[in-house]
Amino acid sequence: MKADDVKKLQQRKYREQLGHYLVEGEHLILELMKAAIFQPHLANAQLFITENYADWVHQHNKLKLRVTIIGHKAMSQIADTQTPPGIIAAVPFAPVNxxxxxxxxxxxxxxxxxxxxxxxxxxxxxxxxxxxxxxxxxxxxxxxxxxxxxxxxxxxxxxxxxxxxxxxxxxxxxxxxxxxxxxxxxxxxxxxxxxxxxxxxxxxxxxxxxxxxxxxxxxxxxxxxxxxxxxxxxxxxxxxxxxxxxxxx
Amino acid sequence: MKADDVKKLQQRKYREQLGHYLVEGEHLILELMKAAIFQPHLANAQLFITENYADWVHQHNKLKLRVTIIGHKAMSQIADTQTPPGIIAAVPFAPVNxxxxxxxxxxxxxxxxxxxxxxxxxxxxxxxxxxxxxxxxxxxxxxxxxxxxxxxxxxxxxxxxxxxxxxxxxxxxxxxxxxxxxxxxxxxxxxxxxxxxxxxxxxxxxxxxxxxxxxxxxxxxxxxxxxxxxxxxxxxxxxxxxxxxxxxx
Missing domain, CATH: 3.40.1280.10 (SPOUT methyltransferase, trefoil knot domain)
Known part of the structure; x- marks a missing residue:
């Protein structure tokens, strides 16, 4: 998924069209990484980070989730929160089985x-x-x-x-x-x-x-x-x- | 209390200085009116309403709380919510006994x-x-x-x-x-x-x-x-x- 599409995930209709949702911030991304060990679809999540998160990701990204580095401006456009988190993921919906x-x-x-x-x-x-x-x-x-x-x-x-x-x-x-x-x-x-x-x-x-x-x-x-x-x-x-x-x- | 002071009640320091807080909207004001029957300090609450609330207040204000009619612009400056409620009260703090x-x-x-x-x-x-x-x-x-x-x-x-x-x-x-x-x-x-x-x-x-x-x-x-x-x-x-x-x- 391209960074341009990611910001669309703020809106429900695009989430449903693209089958992905946003997960923002260090704490939730760590939870995502832990959960991805047991739930294969979560390993297809894609990380978007600002430069300053490169070391953090290097340290924690054991499952090798795909990473894209973006600028601070792009990050603040993607994020839902007023203080952009510096790390955000586009995560596939859980499979409906x-x-x-x-x-x-x-x-x-x-x-x-x-x-x-x-x-x-x-x-x-x-x-x-x-x-x-x-x-x-x-x-x-x-x-x-x-x-x-x-x-x-x-x-x-x-x-x-x-x-x-x-x-x-x-x-x-x-x-x-x-x-x-x-x-x-x-x-x-x-x-x-x-x-x-x-x-x-x-x-x-x-x-x-x-x-x-x-x-x-x-x-x-x-x-x-x-x-x-x-x-x-x-x-x-x-x-x-x-x-x-x-x-x- | 004057309408000008009321909008200051958005800030904690003025609430503490003036000993009053804001209560917004029909539902909460009804609860306030019910509670005021048994709690005398609440009967000193002061209502600020826009014109269109005059009938509503006439109907519900059994305890004769003091009422001031203000303009829509003044109301939107006082209110905390994005859609100003049309009725708001400045309510005295509960007595600390x-x-x-x-x-x-x-x-x-x-x-x-x-x-x-x-x-x-x-x-x-x-x-x-x-x-x-x-x-x-x-x-x-x-x-x-x-x-x-x-x-x-x-x-x-x-x-x-x-x-x-x-x-x-x-x-x-x-x-x-x-x-x-x-x-x-x-x-x-x-x-x-x-x-x-x-x-x-x-x-x-x-x-x-x-x-x-x-x-x-x-x-x-x-x-x-x-x-x-x-x-x-x-x-x-x-x-x-x-x-x-x-x-x-």
Whole structure:
């Protein structure tokens, strides 16, 4: 990929056209290098660096990822952050493997996010899924792009590890994950043992909550994180993270 | 307060000088109005609105908060957000009541945040504390300003409810909260019953973690959120929120 194309990866439509996304900065690139040892598609990532990163790359680039040296001006045009990092990678999308996805239900549970909008929320959720392991993340149509640079940054490298799928319609989930739970304002308490008995956990959009009618059709069981305080609702990422913790407790 | 002073409230030094902070937008102002019923200092908040908000204010301003109508240009200069909300309030700081703080130990537990930097993290933590109730939030010197507009926004109104204190040195905490726990990478599992036996829970900065030496002097017991995944660490707000959930489970 040419440096000119790389800056287009700021935009979702070009990411999807080119099948690549941006990873910025030393810390994330190190995570990428570690993950690439076990995930061959990541070894096709391409590094773009400014001159001053030459030694650093020489020291860390054990897998011999392809490296292109560019000027500071070109770097600041590519980067999403206000202070350009000096090192950036164009990374191929994770392969979407139909079979793997179909079989996933036997070994993993799923977190289904309905029209999640905030990149920071999705990044934090991926990070938590990466921390605990054992979950697949399903995104509904109309969700934020998981390859958005803000999501990638907030995921702190989890984007390389957590299996996720985009554009999954809610009504197709039950074929793979028969028993469905959802988080809602009125439901059973989370600490009930039965909370553990489901294959897929559905969370609604930040503002509008869960799609109640669709969930009724799927016979989804509603659970609630019981509060007693003065506030209307929890942050979406907080609710998801607490549920993941409860399931892995 | 004059409209000219209000825009200065974007800056921490003026907030501290004037003892007021900004609250932007319909949703937060409604939360402010609800909270003001029980908290007299909030009834001294002053609303600044553009003409088109006159009817809305007429309908909702039951407590007769002082209202000033300003132009769209003045509004966009005051507001922190890119799309000015049309309604904004200058709100007095919560009273710092020494006695109340001293007595708090008898009825509340505390979350101590050491040099927390990210306003989104602090806002989300306050929101979670507001949801569950029963905690006081203590901020170390060098922490982000809880009256920062980004914190206020992410708190979703919890800023009006959760008791908090700024500039609390870690070595003064034990007088009020004798039994201290901290979250660290190596400690007992969170689900152990003994996790509930503490008065104050200390969390470190986003990048540097907890101040281990100081905590050793306080005989703090370390706990860990056990993960098994591929990621180095949890997001700070996620770790705090999971602990709060566990304590209120």
């Amino acid at each position: 139909g079979k793997e996805a179909a079989h996933a239900a036997h070994s993993e549970r799923a977190i289904y996010l309905h029209e999640i909008q905030d990149p920071g929320n999705l990044g934090t959720i991926l990070r938590t899924l990466g921390w605990f392991g054992g979950f697949r993340c399903l995104l509904s149509p109309g969700s934020v792009d998981p390859y958005n640079p803000k999501v990638v940054r907030a995921s702190m490298g989890a984007i390389f590890h957590v299996p996720f799928e985009q554009n999954v319609p809610l009504d197709t989930v039950q074929e793979r994950y028969p028993r469905i739970a959802c988080l809602d304002m009125q439901g059973k308490a989370l600490r009930e043992n039965s909370f553990h008995n489901y294959d897929c956990y559905v969370f609604g959009n930040e503002a509008r909550g869960v799609p109640r009618e669709q969930l009724d059709e799927l016979n989804a069981t509603a659970f609630t994180i019981t509060g007693g305080g003065a506030i209307e609702s929890l942050n979406l990422a907080t609710a998801v993270n607490i549920c993941i913790y409860e399931l892995r407790r | 020494g006695k109340e703080a001293a007595h708090a130990a008898h009825s509340e537990r505390a979350i101590y945040l050491h040099e927390i930097q990210d306003p989104g993290n602090l806002g989300t933590i306050l929101r979670t504390l507001g949801w569950f109730g029963g905690f006081r939030c203590l901020l170390s010197p060098g922490s982000v300003d809880p009256y920062n507009p980004k914190v206020v926004r992410a708190s979703m109104g919890a800023i009006f409810h959760v008791p908090f204190e700024q500039n609390v040195p870690l070595d003064t905490v034990q007088e009020r909260y004798p039994r201290i726990a901290c979250l660290d990478m190596q400690g007992k599992a969170l689900r152990e019953n003994s996790f509930h036996n503490y008065d104050c829970y200390v969390f470190g900065n986003e990048a540097r973690g907890v101040p281990r030496e100081q905590l050793d002097e306080l005989n703090a017991t370390a706990f860990t959120i056990t993960g098994g995944g591929a990621i180095e660490s949890l997001n700070l707000a996620t770790a705090v929120n999971i602990c709060i959930y566990e304590l209120r489970r």
